[in-house]
Amino acid sequence: ADMRLADVSGGRVDVAVRYGRGDYPGVRSEKLLDADVTPVCAPSLTIGENALRRPSDLARHALIHLRPSELEEPRPDWVAWFKARGLASIDAQAGPRFDQTALAIEAAAHGQGVALAPYAFVADDLASGRLAAPFADGALSTELAYYVLTKRSGASAPARAFAAWLKHEAQSAAEASVDDL
Known part of the structure; x- marks a missing residue:
């Protein structure tokens, strides 16, 4: 983990998770999670x-x-x-x-x-019960989200598999969260 932005398109990083709008040039960007x-x-x-x-x-x-x-x-x-x-x-x-x-x-x-x-x-x-959400209507929606980034072309099979696993886990967590509401 690093607070600096990883260079997926030409760097030594195969997969990155980034917060923002999802429009990142030179890479493939897939939404993981909403950021509400x-x-x-x-x-x-x-x-x-x-x-x-x-x-x-x-x-x-x-x-x-x-x-x-x-x-x-x-x-x-x-x-x-x-x-x-x-x-x-x-x-x-x-x-x-x-x-x-x-x-x-x-x-x-x-x-x-x-x-x-x-x-x-x-x-x-x-x-x-470790945390409480004190207000039933407390959510604030945002147009931002978390995205998984991979190389636009030539991503390795392990990188693609890891990105797919991240998406699956994020989707499972999102579905479980909805069920808890």
Whole structure:
């Protein structure tokens, strides 16, 4: 794993997963997962006096952010989430920032605040009760997704097989997530 963009078309990388719009020149791009996000937190933040019950309750909790990457498309953030719900009075910029989605999810699971996370990344944690999605209507759709990239021509048989396996696993996970709703 590397935060830098892999050069699939002419480099030493056979398969890459990239977040964005899917229009990558010189490579074959196939959609893996939607990148819709939803607020998640430790279950403990959904009970008690300051429980998260309504989006406006987020004013009393830390918002966990992802730092923007210069290499990728901008990710949905709290500003967009609040705008979609008509909430302008909450400071959507305050709170800790992380470089990686996994770190933001871990911080949320440990009760450090509420993170916006791609549903596909947190479906198992939500199903197991490790994380909670405090709002039934919390999802924010995006036109961005995760894509698997391979060489446009001449991809090796193992690279094609691995990309096919990734697509199968992503599809299985997406179907299981829908069943859990």
